[in-house]
């Protein structure tokens with residue numbers, strides 16, 4: 001990838017969830033935002049030749065982007081088999097066009113795995129439906145990598161900041177975005193909602 005723009009275009013062509021599971025808080029990180037965070041991580045030397053772990057990988061946009069930027073290996077952890085099927089398709093699509101590093105897809109809940117990596121990149125469920133899940137993802141990340149990029153709802157940040165400090169980790173960067181969520185509601189109509197999201201870079 002020669003530029004952030006080229007990365008964003010490649011990521012835009014990936015397939016998204018066909019039937020997002022509302023309980024699992026499934027939504028895709030918008031391609032331009034994924035590219036922005038990944039490009040920063042790349043410039044900071046956090047991707048090339050590294051083992052990256054994508055927690056709650058969904059359709060894979062973050063981990064796949066890391067592969068496009070030269071990650072040595074990406075491990076994807078995702079609990080939903082339907083998401084994993086799309087992820088596999090996306091990986092196959094990129095494999096046709098690019099030379100990628102190693103990959104491993106783990107179909108499991110984050111809490112039932114124990115895989116460490118150099119860097120964890122995660123856009124987890126925000127804990128809107130499943131209270132506390134964002135914190136469980138964060139706790140896993142802080143104990144399984146030294147460098148973490150994690151997306152959170154900006155409104156939950158003050159709470160998380162304390163939590164991170166108590167665990168002796170440090171936030172070294174904050175990047176804020178306005179996220180467009182195409183939330184599929186129970187009655188099958190689509191509503192577009194904007195939420196404020198911040199990606200934290202944390203060193204543990």
Ligand code: SAH
Nearest residue numbers: 024026027028029056057058079109110123
């Ligand atoms: N990271 C992807 C998807 C974000 S949505 C992206 O950036 O586009 C959050 C994802 O976490 C969903 O795919 C959901 O199925 C998954 N998920 C929710 N709870 C989980 C858990 N306990 N363990 C593993 N994956 C989980």
